[in-house]
Amino acid sequence: MSASIDILIDAVKDADLKQIAQKVKLQQRISDEEGIILFEKADLPFVGALANFIRERLHGDTTYFNRNFHIEPTNVCVFSCKFCSYSRLYAHKEEGWELSIEQMLDIVKTYDGKPITEVHIVGGVHPKWIWLILLN
Numbered sequence: 001m002s003a004s005i006d007i008l009i010d011a012v013k014d015a016d017l018k019q020i021a022q023k024v025k026l027q028q029r030i031s032d033e034e035g036i037i038l039f040e041k042a043d044l045p046f047v048g049a050l051a052n053f054i055r056e057r058l059h060g061d062t063t064y065f066n067r068n069f070h071i072e073p074t075n076v077c078v079f080s081c082k083f084c085s086y087s088r089l090y091a092h093k094e095e096g097w098e099l100s101i102e103q104m105l106d107i108v109k110t111y112d113g114k115p116i117t118e119v120h121i122v123g124g125v126h127p128k129w130i131w132l133i134l135l136n
């Protein structure tokens with residue numbers, strides 16, 4: 001494992017990135033500023049290799065996965081994010097969906113007895129649901 005990070009340290013040309021990799025090897029915490037340097041200078045495989053080095057140090061060959069399912073209560077949304085492929089503005093809500101609490105609970109019940117570790121709830125920002133969701 002240590003040999004792999006030594007190869008990485010030898011290969012990287014940038015002095016800042018080399019120093020960060022050295023800190024990771026020595027189990028030293030990187031600073032916020034070094035995190036920004038990673039964001040600005042490092043490519044994804046480099047960051048992934050550092051992360052994997054730490055993962056293997058902590059867990060060896062064991063890898064953990066989250067087992068979740070998603071509930072998307074609605075796609076009606078006050079926003080129109082450019083990357084979003086499924087939202088509908090309130091003015092066009094008939095093209096979207098709005099699940100009731102009972103419908104959401106029915107989805108949850110379909111996973112009874114299954115080894116789920118998370119219910120991931122994500123969806124549109126419905127302009128009329130703020131109080132309803134807070135109340136429930």
Ligand code: SF4
Nearest residue numbers: 077079081084087124
């Ligand atoms: S559903 Fe989420 S991603 Fe899509 S427009 Fe609304 S806020 Fe943006």
